[in-house]
Amino acid sequence: MDCGDVLAAWFAILMRGLWLLVSVAIGCAAAYAAPAQIPGAEAVYATAPPRLLQIRTLVAGAGQQTSYGSAFLVSADGLAITNYHVVSQVVLEPKTYRLEYTAADGTHGEVHLLGVDLPDDLAIVRIDKHDAPFFTFDPAAIHGDVPKGERLYAMGNPLELGFTIVEGTYNGLVEHSYIDRIHFTGALNPGMSGGPAVTPDGAVVGINVATRRGGQLVSFLVPARFAEALLRRVREVKETPDLRAEIGRQIAATRKSLYRSLREQGFRSVALGPYRGAETDAPWFNCWAQTNAGVAPKPRFAMNSTSCNSETSLFVASDLNTGNIQISHSYVSSTELNEFQFATYLAQLSQPRLVGGGPYRKWYTPERCREDFVGSASAPDRPSLRVLWCAQAYREFDDLYDVVLVAVTQDNGSEALVSRLSMQAVGYDDAMDIGRRFLDAVRVGK
């Protein structure tokens, strides 16, 4: 299994890039005496190897690996940070899989999972090492004032080729992203996931997490402050919680705040033909427009559509990415079609297409739908609508649903607005509240 394809959806770019996970380790400890000139990669790496680990997921019965990533020690008593996606199989199926670490000196041993931070793709593990050297977090990174262009060194064990150090630059936080990620310009490769990215002083700035496929050296790091916070949390809690239930709580909490901020950002009106529909102002949406004006042979109807995608997808398991929001509107007007033909085309356009982020049999309950004509005669600027609401629940996670709402205006037989709102991993009440605002915003100007 390629651990690299994990963080598929949180970033919004035209090409739906897959994120390669990367891991890095940093070398220098605080004891490093700052020389007059900036130390090079060889100096950074000199003290790193004993602090770096490779983490492998094994099938418990067979003892063979199914995936691997990197990790780095953050305390003398054997606590190490890695990515959630490196250890996700063990979190979800602790009886089927187990973890093992391999250090740079070839020693290996058991790994105990202590805590996870699913939204930030982090995990803390304990290994049986004492008084080992470890990495510290960069105070500037914790406070978020690392200067753009700062040289960073990412470390990890890419493609099982051995521990490696990669030089790159810090390019601030990724813009238009709901989740905080550091844009690191450097070559991260699968297997480096969970490794550290450090300053020339050897202080951790971020944790290797992903790359953008189709880009050049465009890589991403989880900011160190999340790792530091998780480390503090794990130290406070003596007992390891049931991690499977814990990730359910974390998904519900992070999605709840996502949908709250969607509500707070509010909808703005977008005009399409004589109609207006709701579009979001949230900066973490990517919107695209489409038209069939240039299509040959000339279509028998005109279509203009806009589509906004949040790309707020979370990696939950190797077969489940969820949490996207999609808002789209298509304004269609007939040029040659009669009303029946036009309705046939609208029907194709308005199929519910509830897209789950993973295989149905494993993650979801059956889809259920409600369909009706909605409107009120009293408001002339509100067209009557044919509305379809379909939802499916998550088997594992209480009060999480995938919902799609499709509305087709019914005021005119030869032009219509088809509006679609699709929400993954949403609480049912949130979905109804947002769906209602979405429907309320559909207007027609005569």
Place this chain on the structure above:
Amino acid sequence: MIWVEILSRHRDVVSRVRIAGDEATIGRGYDNDVIVDDPYVAAHHLLILRDEAGQLVAKDLGSVNGTFLDGSKSRITQLAIDGGKPLRIGQTLLRIRTGDYAVESERKVLAERGTLSTVMVAAMTVIVLAFIVLRVWLAQTGEPRLSHYMTPLLTMTGVVLVWVGIWALVSRLLAGRSQFLHNLMIALVAVLVSLLYNELAKYSAFGLTWRVPVDYEYAATWLVLAAACFLHLRAISARGIWLKGTIVGALTVLAIGVQTLQRSEAFSDLGRRTTARLLLPPAFRTVPLRTPDAFFANVAGLKASLDADRRQVKHSERPR
């Protein structure tokens, strides 16, 4: 005067022999009045004569295999003949009738040939084909292509012709007449009923927001097919109509049952219905508009069903 008739297994007359007198012998030997080429028949098997009362009687002449009434298993040595039920000797069926045997009254020429004119069937054909063309036209959103019309038309024509041809052939073999027009009319009406059902189901799903007719369209199609089969069978012969009805009914129930099972299994694999959501022109809306409040109250009710689904799948899953 006596007529001795040798019958086929289907009780058709294979040959008949006229006996001038009141007495006749039947057997395999060449000294009989009627010779039967059946190795299971005795050389001198049966004697026909008039008894003292003038009643025609058949007498077994001591054959090994015996004489039976058709359909019976009890051996007969002597039997008064009424010309109704055939006799069986060996593997041969015989019917013996006198010259004054009362035959059935004259049958009228088939009624349907008079009422079911070629014109009506042709008109029906045109209606069905026009319906198909109309459907294709109303669903056409892309570039119009002649083949989009020709393909369904030719397919439907071919299927109907093969179907009717088979029934006509069966009818020709069993009833002696193919009744092609009658069978064609049955098939055309069945196609038209299915097409009309489909349109009504679409209207119901959109205009009435009632999807049951669409979801169970497969059952309706099976019922139409069953009705057509029953009518085809009845056209062959009206005998055993209850038996035919029962067999067709049982097969239909089986077919609907199997397809229901198949659909429910497909649903449990996919988690969604495969039937598409339909739209028609807005003018077809028949139910009143709902207020957003009412719609979202309805949607809120869906949560309980989803949560029940979740509990159910959790319950049925193996404990982790």
